[in-house]
Amino acid sequence: MNPHLCLNPCPKLRPRQHNNNRIRVRGPLTRKSFSLKTVFPLLLSVSFLLPIFYSSASACAAQYGGQLILATTSDPKSFNEITAKETSTSLVTDLIFEGLTTTNAFTTKVEPNLAKSWDISEDGLIWTFHLREDVRWNDGQPFTADDVVFTFNKLIYNPDIPSSARDIFTIDDKTFTVEKVDDHTVRFVLPVKFAPFLRGMGQAILPKHKLEEIVAQGRFNFTWGIDTDPKEIVGTGPFNLVRYDPGQRLVFERNPYYWKKSIEGGPLPYLEKIIYLIVQSTDVGLLKFMEGTLDGYALRGMDYPMIKPLEKKGNFTVYDLGPDMGSQFLFFNQNPGKNPNSGEYFVAPYKLAWFTDREFRKAVAHAIDKQKIIEIVNNKLGYPQSSTMGSAAGFFYNPDVAEYDYDLDKAKTILREAGFVDRDGDGVIEGPRGGRVEFSLYTNAGSTDRVDIASIIRQDLERLGMKVNFRALEFNTLVSQLTSSFQWEAVILGLTGGIEPHFGKNVWMSSGQLHMWYPMQEKPATDWEKRIDEIFTQGVQELDENKRKVLYDEYQRIVAEELPIIYTVLSARLYAVRDKFGNLKPTSYGGVFHNPEELYIKEESR
Amino acid sequence: MWRYAFKRLLVAVPMLLGIALLTFVLMRISPGNYLDTVRMDPQFSKETIARYEQLYQLDKPLFYQYVQWVKNLLRLELGYSFYYNVPVYKIIGERIWNTFVLSLAAFLLTWCVAIPLGIWAALNRNRFADRAIQFFSCIALSLPSFFLGMILLFWASQTGMLPLGGMHSPDYESFGWPGRLVDLLKHLAIPAVALSIGSIAALQRIMRGNMLEVLGQKYILTAHAKGLSQRRVVYHHALRNAINPLITLLGYEFSSLLSGAALIEIICGWPGLGSLMLTAVRSKDVYLVMASMMMGGVLFIIGNLLADIALAKADPRIRYD
Numbered sequence: 040m041n042p043h044l045c046l047n048p049c050p051k052l053r054p055r056q057h058n059n060n061r062i063r064v065r066g067p068l069t070r071k072s073f074s075l076k077t078v079f080p081l082l083l084s085v086s087f088l089l090p091i092f093y094s095s096a097s098a099c100a101a102q103y104g105g106q107l108i109l110a111t112t113s114d115p116k117s118f119n120e121i122t123a124k125e126t127s128t129s130l131v132t133d134l135i136f137e138g139l140t141t142t143n144a145f146t147t148k149v150e151p152n153l154a155k156s157w158d159i160s161e162d163g164l165i166w167t168f169h170l171r172e173d174v175r176w177n178d179g180q181p182f183t184a185d186d187v188v189f190t191f192n193k194l195i196y197n198p199d200i201p202s203s204a205r206d207i208f209t210i211d212d213k214t215f216t217v218e219k220v221d222d223h224t225v226r227f228v229l230p231v232k233f234a235p236f237l238r239g240m241g242q243a244i245l246p247k248h249k250l251e252e253i254v255a256q257g258r259f260n261f262t263w264g265i266d267t268d269p270k271e272i273v274g275t276g277p278f279n280l281v282r283y284d285p286g287q288r289l290v291f292e293r294n295p296y297y298w299k300k301s302i303e304g305g306p307l308p309y310l311e312k313i314i315y316l317i318v319q320s321t322d323v324g325l326l327k328f329m330e331g332t333l334d335g336y337a338l339r340g341m342d343y344p345m346i347k348p349l350e351k352k353g354n355f356t357v358y359d360l361g362p363d364m365g366s367q368f369l370f371f372n373q374n375p376g377k378n379p380n381s382g383e384y385f386v387a388p389y390k391l392a393w394f395t396d397r398e399f400r401k402a403v404a405h406a407i408d409k410q411k412i413i414e415i416v417n418n419k420l421g422y423p424q425s426s427t428m429g430s431a432a433g434f435f436y437n438p439d440v441a442e443y444d445y446d447l448d449k450a451k452t453i454l455r456e457a458g459f460v461d462r463d464g465d466g467v468i469e470g471p472r473g474g475r476v477e478f479s480l481y482t483n484a485g486s487t488d489r490v491d492i493a494s495i496i497r498q499d500l501e502r503l504g505m506k507v508n509f510r511a512l513e514f515n516t517l518v519s520q521l522t523s524s525f526q527w528e529a530v531i532l533g534l535t536g537g538i539e540p541h542f543g544k545n546v547w548m549s550s551g552q553l554h555m556w557y558p559m560q561e562k563p564a565t566d567w568e569k570r571i572d573e574i575f576t577q578g579v580q581e582l583d584e585n586k587r588k589v590l591y592d593e594y595q596r597i598v599a600e601e602l603p604i605i606y607t608v609l610s611a612r613l614y615a616v617r618d619k620f621g622n623l624k625p626t627s628y629g630g631v632f633h634n635p636e637e638l639y640i641k642e643e644s645r
Numbered sequence: 646m647w648r649y650a651f652k653r654l655l656v657a658v659p660m661l662l663g664i665a666l667l668t669f670v671l672m673r674i675s676p677g678n679y680l681d682t683v684r685m686d687p688q689f690s691k692e693t694i695a696r697y698e699q700l701y702q703l704d705k706p707l708f709y710q711y712v713q714w715v716k717n718l719l720r721l722e723l724g725y726s727f728y729y730n731v732p733v734y735k736i737i738g739e740r741i742w743n744t745f746v747l748s749l750a751a752f753l754l755t756w757c758v759a760i761p762l763g764i765w766a767a768l769n770r771n772r773f774a775d776r777a778i779q780f781f782s783c784i785a786l787s788l789p790s791f792f793l794g795m796i797l798l799f800w801a802s803q804t805g806m807l808p809l810g811g812m813h814s815p816d817y818e819s820f821g822w823p824g825r826l827v828d829l830l831k832h833l834a835i836p837a838v839a840l841s842i843g844s845i846a847a848l849q850r851i852m853r854g855n856m857l858e859v860l861g862q863k864y865i866l867t868a869h870a871k872g873l874s875q876r877r878v879v880y881h882h883a884l885r886n887a888i889n890p891l892i893t894l895l896g897y898e899f900s901s902l903l904s905g906a907a908l909i910e911i912i913c914g915w916p917g918l919g920s921l922m923l924t925a926v927r928s929k930d931v932y933l934v935m936a937s938m939m940m941g942g943v944l945f946i947i948g949n950l951l952a953d954i955a956l957a958k959a960d961p962r963i964r965y966d
Contacts, residue, residue, distance in 0.1 A: 113924075116728050201696035203689050260700065264731035285739060286916020287811055318810065319911045319920055322795065326802040327809050515677025515929065522684050545690075552684075552691055 105640035106312035135274035136243035144629025175296040189247035277636035308636035340418035362609035398457035404443035405450035440599035468504035477506035484511035619644030724932035744917035751840035763852025785846035794839035810914030896952025900945035
């Protein structure tokens with residue numbers, strides 16, 4: 040029994056800020072579940088806030104024990120944090136592993152985690168991290184600088200181990216120098232200034248004593264797969280994996296060696312267990328939540344009208360966490376290249392002339408009925424998106440960008456002025472230099488949302504006098520067209536966003552392989568693409584956050600002005616949670632369960 | 646007979662290798678490969694993707710990959726899954742068993758209910774019982790099994806009488822073996838019923854048809870004329886002849902034991918092969934798909950062989966040598 044405040048004034052959270060713009064494949068039966076973020080103990084402003092909370096909320100006791108039962112739609116693919124390639128793995132690894140820094144779930148600022156502090160040299164290239172001395176691996180071994188050096192030099196920078204972490208921590212083919220100063224001090228020497236460095240230090244640290252031999256034998260790529268005995272998976276995080284039944288459940292138990300303390304100095308976490316049931320069907324997951332098996336469930340827009348009225352009766356609350364990070368957008372092929380084998384143009388030159396015409400894209404943007412999409416696709420629970428960084432991005436989000444209201448008359452005027460007129464009276468407009476405005480629009484068949492969005496957009500484009508041939512393709516086919524054959528005309532896709540703009544550089548820099556409308560340019564095709572390249576090059580070297588923001592604000596303005604990607608809507612993130620948890624503090628960035636070690640089960644629900 | 650069986654098994658080897666080659670070629674000529682999802686992730690550079698290609702030997706020619714795979718097969722290795730980075734057998738081992746348990750339960754339920762039902766319907770031809778059975782069969786046949794599964798799950802969530810999906814309760818380990826069996830049966834009930842309702846309806850109709858045809862034969866009339874009891878006529882003379890075509894069907898059913906339950910497995914959260922294989926095909930996890938194709942192929946061959954042998958046992962007119 041440990042006395043604790045109901046309202047915890049100042050919790051912090053760490054950055055597991057991986058993927059700024061990852062393509063999401065969302066099939067009818069799959070659904071992204073919110074990942075748990077781990078939290079940091081309270082360092083600042085507690086003394087200032089405490090009296091207020093003592094007076095306004097009666098202190099109640101946080102109790103140890105109990106369990107949290109949640110659902111996930113798919114099995115983890117691996118427990119290997121370094122070689123993992125997708126999110127069902129980070130659901131597990133986020134609970135087990137931690138990095139030197141973390142992102143605050145409320146402010147999205149970077150904060151200390153396994154490192155208690157750090158110093159930066161004047162030129163911004165040498166970073167010295169002072170590690171906490173009270174951290175132990177969950178098998179009882181002490182955590183030291185050796186583990187950090189091992190994680191970087193032997194795992195991330197190991198040429199035989201493919202990982203995306205290596206790409207994050209490599210700048211212009213140059214790696215960081217990582218060295219141990221003493222047992223609890225690590226020095227990073229960067230080749231050039233790198234603004235996202237501190238956030239990147241949320242990179243999970245892995246135990247040297249468990250993995251050294253395995254790496255030496257060259258077996259690391261096939262280590263910590265799903266067939267591993269959970270006891271072998273050793274981390275510093277609040278929970279340990281104790282059991283994995285494929286297709287059924289993941290069971291985590293509290294890590295008795297966990298270093299973080301409650302504000303009274305008692306051990307954390309409070310919960311004894313976290314259980315993830317693997318429930319592939321979202322409908323069955325909902326039934327399980329209603330029945331009381333699950334403590335929390337991510338709702339779809341369509342579930343909301345049915346679930347919301349049952350809050351009282353079912354003893355739960357539906358939290359609206361604001362817009363999702365993931366965007367859905369339309370873009371046109373602006374690639375002037377030819378197929379090197381057949382000599383054919385990727386896009387017929389007369390069509391390329393439309394797609395590269397900004398006025399054409401503007402007219403299309405005015406024809407996108409975001410309200411209708413929100414009503415039909417998101418069941419009225421969505422947000423129109425204008426800026427390329429969604430509002431969930433927090434600090435770097437620029438709300439002040441060009442917006443395109445739904446106005447077909449305006450769209451028609453823009454088209455007419457740009458020379459798109461129906462000259463032969465067949466109901467379909469022709470381009471300024473002739474040619475019926477007819478093109479194909481693709482999306483991936485696995486996403487019903489995108490298929491619905493595509494049909495709404497198509498209707499409106501046809502009202503503008505365009506002929507749109509819509510096809511839903513298998514995801515792999517679509518990817519092949521986007522990344523290797525380049526033979527497509529218009530596509531609707533989605534990417535998940537993040538709070539660090541630089542991690543979108545593969546999409547936004549003209550040389551990037553995901554610069555989808557015209558990838559891998561040798562030099563920027565347009566002036567505005569050149570400017571975005573400059574912004575990203577400068578932004579990554581600018582260590583002053585406010586100066587960085589000015590740069591990335593400009594990039595968001597340019598994207599909204601030039602419309603290489605025409606955004607649609609962001610869906611609302613809805614989460615239903617049973618009313619039995621103390622310290623539950625949902626945030627837009629962290630989700631509902633970002634602080635699993637602080638959650639406890641309230642007295643009256645026991 | 647045994648020579649015949651041996652010959653059949655010998656022919657199976659090139660057949661399986663043919664299936665494997667065909668699968669390989671089909672997986673390759675359809676667009677994209679396993680790394681497409683990674684390719685769409687801005688966090689991965691071209692160099693990292695190239696490293697993965699090397700690791701998985703995706704940069705090697707198709708024929709080389711096939712020969713490597715066959716070589717491994719001779720050593721009884723099924724290769725590594727791209728998706729999971731572990732040997733294929735470790736992923737599918739337990740799941741094969743789970744799917745087998747579910748399919749077997751559905752299979753037993755189907756045959757134990759459908760055969761007597763078919764006989765009964767035939768004996769009561771055009772009477773009320775027969776009409777009722779045929780009416781409900783029509784409904785059962787037109788109900789998709791996954792829909793039925795959803796309805797049953799909804800019913801279970803309302804009444805709380807059966808668990809909502811899964812294969813074991815969380816505290817399964819703490820039960821003794823009778824408790825474990827009860828727990829398993831409880832979890833089996835919904836998926837097995839959802840799977841077998843449609844097949845019961847179909848099989849029952851076949852059985853009824855066969856039975857009616859045989860009952861119209863002259864030798865049945867003769868048997869009645871000899872003064873044999875109705876019971877003896879039906880079970881000794883009619884049934885043995887009527888069941889012949891069903892034995893062939895049994896062989897086919899055997900081959901679908903591991904593949905017929907994917908949708909129900911997904912809906913009922915049964916930890917079987919279904920969804921694993923679905924994702925494997927969609928994400929082009931070649932060796933995982935190969936393993937499932939091989940299992941399907943082997944079961945098909947064995948199932949047919951068993952059916953042929955059983956046919957010979959049941960019908961003395963059939964000879965293979």
